[in-house]
Amino acid sequence: MKQTAPPHATSRPLAAIGLMVVTFALFACLDTTAKYLVTVTQLPLLEVVWMRFLGQLLGMIVVLGLVALPGLMRASRPGVQIVRSFLLLSSTAFNFLALRHLQLDQTTTINFLAPLATAILAGPLLGEWIGWRRAIAIAIGFCGALVAIRPGFGGVDPAVLFALCTMLSMALFGIITRYLAAFDRSEVTLFYSLLAGTVVMAPFALTEWVWPENVGAWVLLISMGLYGGLGHYAFIIAHRYAPASTLAPFLYLSLITHSTAGFLVFGQAPDRWTLAGAGIVILTGLYLLHREHVTARAAAVSMMSEAASQR
Numbered sequence: 001m002k003q004t005a006p007p008h009a010t011s012r013p014l015a016a017i018g019l020m021v022v023t024f025a026l027f028a029c030l031d032t033t034a035k036y037l038v039t040v041t042q043l044p045l046l047e048v049v050w051m052r053f054l055g056q057l058l059g060m061i062v063v064l065g066l067v068a069l070p071g072l073m074r075a076s077r078p079g080v081q082i083v084r085s086f087l088l089l090s091s092t093a094f095n096f097l098a099l100r101h102l103q104l105d106q107t108t109t110i111n112f113l114a115p116l117a118t119a120i121l122a123g124p125l126l127g128e129w130i131g132w133r134r135a136i137a138i139a140i141g142f143c144g145a146l147v148a149i150r151p152g153f154g155g156v157d158p159a160v161l162f163a164l165c166t167m168l169s170m171a172l173f174g175i176i177t178r179y180l181a182a183f184d185r186s187e188v189t190l191f192y193s194l195l196a197g198t199v200v201m202a203p204f205a206l207t208e209w210v211w212p213e214n215v216g217a218w219v220l221l222i223s224m225g226l227y228g229g230l231g232h233y234a235f236i237i238a239h240r241y242a243p244a245s246t247l248a249p250f251l252y253l254s255l256i257t258h259s260t261a262g263f264l265v266f267g268q269a270p271d272r273w274t275l276a277g278a279g280i281v282i283l284t285g286l287y288l289l290h291r292e293h294v295t296a297r298a299a300a301v302s303m304m305s306e307a308a309s310q311r
Helices: 013-039 045-064 066-072 078-099 104-111 114-126 132-149 159-180 186-207 215-241 244-266 272-309
Strands: none
Touching (some): 013 045, 013 078, 013 104, 013 244, 045 078, 045 186, 066 186, 078 186, 114 159, 186 215
């Protein structure tokens, strides 16, 4: 698979960074709402997962109109789009399972491993192999996750496995998204990403369906689709205004947004182990970005030298 990045028609880095802040604030609202619905209102997990996808799909149809559906279904790589859709479903389901037992800052810290896992998986899947420096950085990053998880300090919550599955699904989801960028429009990819969660989850959710007891619970259920849809759209627009290499470090804003939401709604603050582990993972992630810049510059210099020698 070859990655082809679309050119940026307009360079507006400050606007892009602002949109990234909005993106992770919306994702924090999404995760906080899901955690509240599952743990406080005691609604079935499958119902919450399904409503997250159904709400976003209906919102997309309202915004774009029914006449846009035939165009949204015309994908150049429909099979790959469906696989990506199932990966988003699995990452959402595992994330909501993890949030039932873990704090928002804990799941976020584990999710920070996704770029590291992506760097490893990009080799066999995209042909983008890493060097020994990045391999060492990735190993240190995973050690940082162990610091946050604290194995051996009173036992590890089994929900950590759900968070790790979320992270792996996110890594594969990101790789496939990079691949599809060369073939399909963002709107098509966004539409397909909702299909598995909406269609596949429907019979399971309806079987366990529990009617919310009040209007507030209905509002929370519907709001998840709004948070998810606006968050993904802001993310897409941000990448139109600035390259991914510029925006990648702002992934770690989610630790601030999720920790703040967890404290305001559930009174949960990250402990020193989570902060220490998150710090290690963030530093290794930033180092990986630095190595990518160094490699890209070296490749550009090599190409220029080769072109000069052929004159």
